[in-house]
C-alpha cells in the first residue's frame with residue numbers, strides 16, 4: 052500500500068516538473084503545437100497520479116471515476132505530439148531543399164550571366180528557350196526580348212528561314228559537339244566573326260529535343276592574328292631593304308655632300324646653282340626613298356623626341372595639298388598631348404595618307420584632319436597597351452576603299468593604282484607600329500575613306516626646341532672624322548674645311564685613337580670627334596669612344612650612322628656621345644650641331 | 656475482470672506503437688520522451704493483466720511504471736526543452 056503511494060507521489064511530482072519545464076521553455080527548436088500536445092499528454096498522467104494519491108491517501112476517491120477517461124486521452128495527445136514533430140520535420144527538410152536549390156540556381160545564374168560567351172538554349176523548332184546577356188551584347192540586343200523567338204530571326208539579319216547548315220541540327224542528328232567559325236551579321240549591318248559550338252540537348256529518354264549554342268566572339272582574336280601577319284610581311288621586306296639600304300645611304304651621302312660643296316662655291320644667281328639645287332633635291336628624294344625602305348628594316352627605328360605634332364600635321368598636309376582644289380579642314384585640339392616621336396617619320400605618315408587622299412580626290416573634295424586626346428584608349432581598342440593616346444583622324448571625300456580591300460591596303464605592294472608602288476600605307480603602318488601606336492582604316496565605297504592613328508602619349512616633358520635653321524653655321528676648331536668610306540671622308544673633310552674647321556680624317560677606330568693620343572701629346576686639342584658607329588672589319592664608334600674617354604674623359608664625340616635604329620643612335624648620351632648625326636649628312640644640321648657643342652665648351 | 660476502457664486503451668496503445676515504429680526513422684531523437692511513452696504502454700499492459708492474475712503484484716508494477724514514466728518525461732523535458740546544449744529538433 053505504502054509503496055504504491057510513493058510511486059504515485061514520484062510520478063505526480065515528475066509529471067508536474069515536466070509540465071512546469073514545458074511551460075517555461077523558450078526553446079525554438081520545438082514548435083508550440085508540439086509543446087502543447089506533449090503538455091496535454093503529460094497533464095493527463097499528472098492528473099491520474101494526483102487522483103491516485105488522493106485515493107491512496109484516503110482523502111477522496113471522487114476522481115477515480117474520471118481516471119479511466121484521462122488515461123484514454125494520453126495516447127491521442129501523444130500521437131498528436133509525434134505527428135506534429137513529423138510535420139515539422141517534413142517542413143524543415145523542404146525549406147532546406149528549397150534553400151539549396153535557390154543557392155544553386157543563383158550560382159548557375161551568376162555563371163551564365165557573367166560569362167563572356169553567348170549561351171543559348173534552343174528547341175528543335177528553333178525557338179529560343181533561354182539565353183544570356185553576353186549573347187545579347189554580341190548581337191546588340193536586349194537578350195530578354197529574344198526569348199521565345201526563332202534563333203535565325205534574332206541572331207542573324209533578314210533571315211526568314213533556318214540557316215541551311217545549322218550546326219545545332221547537325222549536333223542533334225549526330226549527338227556530338229559541332230564547332231564552326233563563321234561571320235554573323237548584326238542588325239546594324241556590322242559583321243562579327245564568331246566561333247559557334249553546339250551541344251545536343253537530350254531529354255530523359257536520351258533523344259534530342261534541342262541544342263545548346265555557345266558563341267565566342269573572335270573579333271579581337273582575329274584582329275591580333277591579322278596584325279601578326281601584317282608585321283611578318285613587313286619584317287620580310289625589312290630584311291631585303293636593310294641589306295641594300297646601308298650601302299645606298301653611303302653613296303647618297305657622298306652625292307649630297309658633294310652637291311652641297313659645289314653649291315657653296317657658286318653664287319646664288321649662277322645658272323649652275325639652280326641645276327645643282329634640283330639635283331640636290333632629287334638626291335634628297337632618293338634619300339627619302341631609302342629611308343622609306345629603311346623604315347621596314349631594323350634600321351628604321353625612330354629617333355624619338357618629345358613633342359606635340361599639331362604643327363607638323365598642319366604643315367605636312369598643307370604642303371601636299373598646295374595647288375590642288377582640295378579643301379582642308381583641321382580640327383586639332385589646342386592642348387594636344389605630347390608624344391615621343393620621330394618627327395620625320397610621323398610627317399612621312401601624314402604625307403603618305405594625305406597623298407593617298409589627294410589621289411582619291413582627283414576632282415577636289417574635302418580633307419578633314421582631326422587630332423584629339425584619348426584617355427584609356429585601350430578600353431575601346433584592345434590591341435593597344437594600357438594608357439593615354441592621341442588619335443589622329445584623316446578623312447577624305449574621295450572614291451573610298453572597297454570593303455574587300457580594307458584588310459589588304461596595309462600590305463606592302465598592294466596597290467590599285469597603275470603607277471603606285473603600294474608602299475605608302477605599309478610604311479605608315481610600320482612607322483606607327485614602331486612608335487607603339489596603331490593605324491586602321493574604314494571606308495564605304497562612294498563616301499570616302501577615313502584613317503585613324505593612335506599614338507601613345509609621352510610621359511616626358513617637351514624637350515627644348517632644337518629648331519634647325521637652314522643656314523650653314525661657320526666655326527673654328529679642330530675636328531676629327533672617322534669613317535671607313537673614303538668618299539664620305541673626303542666630302543666631310545672638304546665640307547668642314549669650308550666651314551672653317553681644321554679637319555683630321557681617319558678610317559678606323561684604331562687610327563682615331565692613335566691620332567687623338569698624338570694630339571694630346573702635341574697639345575693640339577681636338578675639339579670634336581665624329582665617329583661612324585659601324586666600321587666593317589675594324590674598331591667601331593662604340594669601342595672607340597670607350598678608349599677615347601680613357602685618354603680624355605671630357606672628349607666631345609658625335610656618333611653617326613646610316614642605321615638610325617641602333618639604340619646607340621637614339622640614346623647616344625648613355626653611351627658617352629654628345630650628339631648624333633644620321634647619315635647621309637645634312638650639312639646644315641651637322642654645322643649646327645658642331646657649333647652648339649663648341650659654344651657649350653666655351654661656356655663651360 | 657477486464658474493464659472496457661482499459662482494453663480500449665490497450666488496443667489504442669498497440670496501434671500507436673505500430674504507428675510509432677513505422678515512423679520512427681523520421682522522428683527527432685527525443686528518446687527519453689519515447690521511453691516515457693513506452694513505460695506508459697507497459698503500465699497499460701499491467702493494468703489489464705492485473706484484472707486476471709496476481710492483482711497486487713501487477714498493480715504494483717503498474718504504479719512503478721507510472722513513476723518510471725514520470726522520471727523519463729521529467730528528464731526528457733529537462734533535456735530537450737530546457738538545457739541549451741544540443742538542438743534536439745534534428746532527425747539524425
Ligand SMILES: Nc1ncnc2c1ncn2[C@@H]1O[C@H](COP(=O)(O)OP(=O)(O)OP(=O)(O)O)[C@@H](O)[C@H]1O
Nearest residue numbers: 407408411451460466467471472473474475476500
Ligand atoms: N584615301 C584613300 N582613298 C581611296 N583608296 C585608298 C586611300 N588610301 C589608300 N587607298 C587604297 O590603298 C591602296 C594602297 O595604298 P598605298 O598608299 O599603300 O599604295 P599606293 O598609294 O597605291 O602607292 P604608293 O603610295 O606607294 O605610291 C591604294 O592603292 C588604294 O587603293
Ligand SMILES: [Mg+2]
Nearest residue numbers: 403407475476
Ligand atoms: Mg599611296
